[in-house]
Amino acid sequence: MESARERTDERQARQHQRTLSLTLGLTFTVFIAEFVGVVLTGSLALLVDVGHMLTDVSVLIASTITAALMRRRPTENKTWGWARLEVITAAAGSTVLLLVGIYALVESALRLIGVQTAEVRDIDLMLVFGVIGLLANIASLFILQSSHNDNLNMRAAFLEVTNDALGSVGVIVAALVVIFTGWTDADALAGGVIALLMIPRALRLITKSLKVLLEETPRGLDLKAVRDHLDRVPGVVAVHDLHASTVATGMTQLSAHVVVHGDLSDGQRAEILRSMQVCLRTHFPVSIDHTTFQIEPEGYEQRYEATMQIHV
Structure with a gap:
């Protein structure tokens, strides 16, 4: 029978899938429009x-598939x-975004120093497509x-x-500068600025x-505070082999001997186990619901090692 938490997670997963699907449809439509704009303007x-x-389209496709798979x-x-797929998707998407940013930065520098030259063929169309892109992104x-803070997949x-x-804003600003000043390098400068905005954000998500x-x-x-709390549970002598990690957003696990x-x-052992579980769920900023404890009677480790030596 489903628990209340499982039902909540299922509703959230369905909402994520619908949200991402709608965003993907809108983004793909604008991508096609802007691609036509590049062909026509050369910006x-x-x-x-x-x-x-x-990159957006690719990441949104992956994110939408991930949201669907995470419901299984x-x-x-x-x-x-x-669950772990959300982290892999976020890492892959942010890596692609980083590569696009580096390429754009290099291309912008080459154009600004004159190694490569290119002019915008239709500045008015460039402005129109920039506005279309900005409205769609808004x-x-x-x-x-x-739901953007729900997990790494949605955050990506x-x-x-x-x-x-931000890229669309850069396109609009560059177009307006060229229109009012005639400085055509504003297009290359805008490309570089967009890249500089992309790279730090991509690096943070990769990290x-x-x-x-x-x-x-x-x-x-x-983890030191966790060990100290567990050590103070009545009946506990010591805690060792303590490990904690994150499976996915909202899924933290901890194991200990x-x-x-x-x-x-x-x-009494059952009460110790219950006390430790309550401690980890309520005493720390990060609530740990998935816990695995190996309860060992005092002297167990020495007896186990002695037994292993006899068998060897």
Whole structure:
């Protein structure tokens, strides 16, 4: 029978899938329009924005598929389900975004120093497509706003659209500068600025994703404080082999070997286990719902090692 939390997670997953699907449809439509704009105008700023939107489309497709797969229940082969996929998608999307940003930065520098030359063929069309892109991105941001902090997958999608909105602003500003001043290098400069805005954000998301993939201790969780709390549970002698990591957003796990007094009854050991679980769910900024404790009677480790030596 489904728990209240499972029903809530399922509703949230369905909402994420609908939100991402709607954003994907809108972004893909504007991508096609801006691609036509690049062909017609030859604008670098618009080209960078189109490359960015292609990344958006790719990441949104992956994010939408991820949101659908994350609704599947865990199996014997996938005991956490597809939860970890959100982190992999975020890492892949932000890596592609980083590469697009580096390319745009290099291309902008080459044009500004005169190694490569290119002029915008139709500045008015460039402005029109920039405005279309900005309006579409604002609509997408409005759609994603309510759920962009739910997990890394949704955060990556929101980041993509936010960066693209900034790109559209750069296209509009560059077009207006060229129209009113005639300075054509404004297009290349805008492309470089867009790239500079993209790169730090991509690096931050890559870093967050890698920390999860490397199973680092969850941010905000002091493992020394956790050990101290567990050590103070009545009946506990010592805690060792303590590990904590994040499976996916909202899914933190912790495991530990807990040495207890050897003369405790089964009921007393059960109470120790309950106390430790309550402690980890309520005493720390990061609530840990998935816990695995190995209860060991005092002296167990020495007896186990002695037994192993005899068998060897």
